[in-house]
Amino acid sequence: MSTPSSTPLKAGTQRLIPLNHALPWIIAAVFLLILPYIFDSRSALTIMNQMAITIVFALSYNMLLGQGGMLSFGHAVYMGLGGFFSMHVLNWMSDDPWISLPFLPIFGGLFGLMFAIMIGAFSTRRAGTVFAMISLGVGELVAAMSVIIVIFFGGEEGVSGDRTELLDFFGMSFGPQRQVYYLTAVWLLIAALGMYLYSRTPIGRIANAVRDNEERAEFLGYSQRHVRWISFCASGFFAGIAGALFAINFEILTEENLNLATSGSILLVTFLGGVGFFVGPIIGAIVFTLLQTVLSLYTEIWALYLGILFVSTVMFFPFGLTGLLAIHIQPWKLGKISHLVVPYAKMFIPAVVGVLSAAAVLEILFHARHAGLGEEEMNLYGITFDSHAAMPLIIAIVLAVASFFALVKLAPGLKAAWDEATHMGGAKQ
């Protein structure tokens, strides 16, 4: 073996995070601080909290999928169990509290960690399909148990609690939504920073190595199984924190928090944002929560739109929304981003018309099929018409097809501009 150097693990003099790396974090913190002054309605605060929880959950999921190459279909188990346990801790303490609410997520994290240690012990033995199948099995198992063990999971009604019953924290009781927002925001920063720093530790780097080439890592002294297990535990810990934050925000947990649908949607969120980037899950969670909450106000078939978005992301942008942004870095660095402005502007109108008219087709069909008798009248984009008449549908289809053709016609122009913008050196002839 190598002779250890005289000062083996001496830290350098660099800061924990160099200033240019710290900047995004400072901006994020300031942003989180002022956000509730911009959007101060109760529902806005709820959406932002929901977003923060989804971000923590999605980041923890990406520790498995993006960093560790483990495709899990049962990640909600760790968030859910962390949440249920936090709720029980909250209820158990409510008579004689000895902590205040901001410390509750630590319990959530520890319970998530505990289950990850136990389940990871056998599920991380192999990566790939075996891991995916075990995660699915465990997910189904825990969801089934949640219906059986009523005393712990509360059956259909779930388990609820009162977050204001713990000790006050510097005069805050956490009854008001805004106080809960700040609690959630601080935990979001702590968890996100923790996961970011984790990815830069030896185990974080080796998790990447095992993901890319597990065999080679074994010949460098690392047990692929142990590496996956440790990543899995870290991921379970942060998922548990997300669960506790959910418990604090909604004061109720049900079977829905740990079932396969929730596990599936976090995969969707993470993939949508982009698994290859640290910020990917953050962007995915923001977009997803916005679509889910805002879109569902306007349309009943919002889940269909999410599905379409997901499928098109997988098919056309496998690197997710973040990947889509990231490909613009090169033209930006080359100072040629301006080449793209005109082709993008040209495509903007057909793209918007295309999306809106395609959605109109779906909406009209949905309305025509599902509206009750005598409710043929429908309102779309501020226009009121009869959904059973042929004309509106024909117009929507014609618009959709026309904008599709316009986009196809404009595509070569964009392609040329793109080649030009990513071409190094002077202008191509």
Place this chain on the structure above:
Amino acid sequence: MSVPAIELRNLEKSFGLAKIIQGVNLKIGKGERHAIIGPNGAGKSTLFNLITGKYTPTAGQVLMHGTDVSGMKPYQINRMGLSRSFQITNIFHNMTVFENVRCGLLWSMGYKYSFWHMVNRQRDLTEKADEILEQINLSSRRNMVAGALAYAEQRALEIGITIAGGADIIMLDEPCAGMSHSETDLIVDLIRKVTEDKTLIIVEHDMGVIFDLADRISVLVYGEIIESDTPEKVRASTAVQEAYLGTTVEEA
């Protein structure tokens, strides 16, 4: 004689009915440069896989510094001070060249499964990785993605990752395969440089390289060692001439 670095005792390996390694006995002394040659499909890579823990022997034993390591996992054997390269380039294609080398250093420098060190802050790690990049002539490629390197550079990186951890037994499986003459010369110099004072076990088809590097040569044919001796004696052996060398020695 002191305890050999590697000792194989009646080592056998079968895949189904095919006996690929059939009772190999071999001692490789500490600090020796030992070459294993033999025709395609003789079982050289299989022998490597048995020694390094990728395969478990069907029968027999592998001893490392006198300790029985048969059946141990590759990472356990690596931690005991053995490192290998692969016949087919086996690197982390998506990582930078620098990170590839650093991965080879992490365990041996004591970072193990640490989640309380920031890799970028560990000056010893960065310095050592850069030193190795210098040795393998890839400093200019430091921040390039390994998958984008030219073939010969990837082979050099393969060796860099292998030697990074400072293992005292180095095993190289056809390090010069597919290289031009000038590239081969560079790699041979590199191998000589980085394996000084170490035990080297090398598989290679290029006889020039073998006779240049090796202290001893073992000839493996159909899973059996038919000769194990100094280069001169092996070259002179009629059995070897018949079985193998006769066809290729002139080219060397």
